Amino acid sequence: MCGIAGIVEKGTDSRDLMNRMLSVIAHRGPDASSQYTHGNITLGHRRLSIIDLFTGDQPMFNEDKSLCVIFNGEIYNYQDLKSELLKKGHRFTTNADTEVLLHGYEEYGTGLFAKLNGIFAFVILQLNDNKLILVRDNFGIKPLHYYAKEDLFIFSSEQKAILLHEKVERKFNFNSLHSHINLRYTQRDETLFDGIKRLPPAHFLVYNEGQISLEKYWSLQPQINYDIKEDDAVDGINHYIKQAVERQLMSDVPLGVYLSGGMDSSTIVQKMSELGVGKINTFTMGFNEPTDEFPDSELIARTFNTNHKTLSLSMEPLLNLPEVIWHAEEPKINLLQGFNMSKFVSSDIKVVLGGLGGDELFAGYDIHKFIYPFNKWHNNIPDWLKTLMTWKSDFIFTFQNSTKTLKLDEYRRGAQMLLSIGQIEKFYLILRNVWDFDNGFYKNIYHPSFYNIMLTETQKVKEQFLPYFEKSKSLSDLDKVLYTEFHTKMVNDYLLVEDRMSMSHSVEERVPFLDKDLVEFAFSIPVHLKIKNNQSKYLFRKALQGKLPDKILNKKKWGFTVNPYLQFKKDLKKNAENILTKEFLDRQGIFNHDYIKQILNYPPSPRLRWHYNYLWVVMGMAILEKMFISSSKMEERRFDLQEYLN
Numbered sequence: 001m002c003g004i005a006g007i008v009e010k011g012t013d014s015r016d017l018m019n020r021m022l023s024v025i026a027h028r029g030p031d032a033s034s035q036y037t038h039g040n041i042t043l044g045h046r047r048l049s050i051i052d053l054f055t056g057d058q059p060m061f062n063e064d065k066s067l068c069v070i071f072n073g074e075i076y077n078y079q080d081l082k083s084e085l086l087k088k089g090h091r092f093t094t095n096a097d098t099e100v101l102l103h104g105y106e107e108y109g110t111g112l113f114a115k116l117n118g119i120f121a122f123v124i125l126q127l128n129d130n131k132l133i134l135v136r137d138n139f140g141i142k143p144l145h146y147y148a149k150e151d152l153f154i155f156s157s158e159q160k161a162i163l164l165h166e167k168v169e170r171k172f173n174f175n176s177l178h179s180h181i182n183l184r185y186t187q188r189d190e191t192l193f194d195g196i197k198r199l200p201p202a203h204f205l206v207y208n209e210g211q212i213s214l215e216k217y218w219s220l221q222p223q224i225n226y227d228i229k230e231d232d233a234v235d236g237i238n239h240y241i242k243q244a245v246e247r248q249l250m251s252d253v254p255l256g257v258y259l260s261g262g263m264d265s266s267t268i269v270q271k272m273s274e275l276g277v278g279k280i281n282t283f284t285m286g287f288n289e290p291t292d293e294f295p296d297s298e299l300i301a302r303t304f305n306t307n308h309k310t311l312s313l314s315m316e317p318l319l320n321l322p323e324v325i326w327h328a329e330e331p332k333i334n335l336l337q338g339f340n341m342s343k344f345v346s347s348d349i350k351v352v353l354g355g356l357g358g359d360e361l362f363a364g365y366d367i368h369k370f371i372y373p374f375n376k377w378h379n380n381i382p383d384w385l386k387t388l389m390t391w392k393s394d395f396i397f398t399f400q401n402s403t404k405t406l407k408l409d410e411y412r413r414g415a416q417m418l419l420s421i422g423q424i425e426k427f428y429l430i431l432r433n434v435w436d437f438d439n440g441f442y443k444n445i446y447h448p449s450f451y452n453i454m455l456t457e458t459q460k461v462k463e464q465f466l467p468y469f470e471k472s473k474s475l476s477d478l479d480k481v482l483y484t485e486f487h488t489k490m491v492n493d494y495l496l497v498e499d500r501m502s503m504s505h506s507v508e509e510r511v512p513f514l515d516k517d518l519v520e521f522a523f524s525i526p527v528h529l530k531i532k533n534n535q536s537k538y539l540f541r542k543a544l545q546g547k548l549p550d551k552i553l554n555k556k557k558w559g560f561t562v563n564p565y566l567q568f569k570k571d572l573k574k575n576a577e578n579i580l581t582k583e584f585l586d587r588q589g590i591f592n593h594d595y596i597k598q599i600l601n602y603p604p605s606p607r608l609r610w611h612y613n614y615l616w617v618v619m620g621m622a623i624l625e626k627m628f629i630s631s632s633k634m635e636e637r638r639f640d641l642q643e644y645l646n
Contacts, residue, residue, distance in 0.1 A: 092565030331620020381422025
């Protein structure tokens, strides 16, 4: 796993800037650093050595030096592709998967990209015509950002490297900020920084002489097999998961598993054992909270005789907040666990397998149990009733919001969710705590001088999700949600966290459940097999019967996250009070201090989960602004929380 960067700028020597860019992403590749200049193009690479430790340095060139590549990721099917290319007459000089990209591009051109199965972001330079081709993997597991303006094109694995260029103006993208305040992640190809974009998953970008073209090379097209028998689906699940795990075991360095004690990570350990892996390294972390899963993870460790290590965090977690925001470049509530987990394992291993993706493929979240019972209702509500229900929803919000009784917010949201039956997009987004269906809430959230701008000039979150619901309109409502979440929250929230927090300590995290063959098979299974009698992950549980202990198969799902209510009582309240002062918020001019003060002064309650998460994000926005926008000391890695107090 690595970090990559590049600059195209006429008449400028970019070598010093590239050194700074590579330095600021050094955590992505501490084993080697290199750069290459060709005319107006400068490419940079940081290497974390995983495969072919001795001959895999980059940039890597083909035989006649007409192509070179810088690569971040792993190609799991590279041995098959290499055999295919050898038969076609290509000659290889290394054992690295990187070289497959060069010979594959020589043979297939852009047709190569759809043949790849892996986690990757790479850039090919055609030296004869100075054409750059930027490519990102099918599901957006590895990141790639770019900025284009006039005679400047710059790209990098992380945005902070792009921000180093003096021509990149540092300011918020308010449309993305609004999405983030609603969703707690930034949607689509935009970032929180104006002008910096993300290359979308399964896309390649061509840059040539100032011109940019963007093209999709692969699409997930659900082909539901309504004739599949339950037993055949069970067999398929076991086959494809085992195949995915086997593919992702390739490594020339120590490897382990993040073991939460849940079904997904436990299944990875079970498949590794089934494949005959010797001593399996497993790691579990908790937060000194009632939902810690140490007993369950220890049960799996005993069952499969793993080399098991545990860590319990008893410190004040928010002390690490500036550092995790520096790495994530977004203020997210689910960063601290991954950051501390990768720090925990980094002294033992360089590659770790994680269980992300199982819930998205096999309907494992609680929200799926809310959606499934209404699967047929959404298509049978007449328009006049939808209008009446919308009016009632608006009335409920206006009444409850006027009372300023924050504990009732949760019940009000539940009522509004039920009143959105017949509008699956709204029903789903309310479940995900999106609030901008209620225009009156803008006054709560935003500064009095600013809320009209956000109300009229930013895009409603629903509009950002409609394309995914439209593409899946022939499916059942729960299938629509699974398809939509797979292309939105998983990519822009969960996978972003997995990448940034693992790489913060130079650990490569792999996600077997996002193997391309497994994903395509999972999306062919009818949803009535995935969830039955409103039991989430019914089919997945059946597939693992007899393979995992019953206690693991029957346990209630816990998310790997801190409890916002307990966090509020630990150190969230005092830090929010110190950072989100009236003086700072008035000077910033984005968020409404009165509403924040109302939350801080309200009696603590588990019913205020949304409000505590909101405090966390707004506090993170303040740190991010000081760190990346108003400060010139981004490269100094100043992570003392005291520096961000007002």
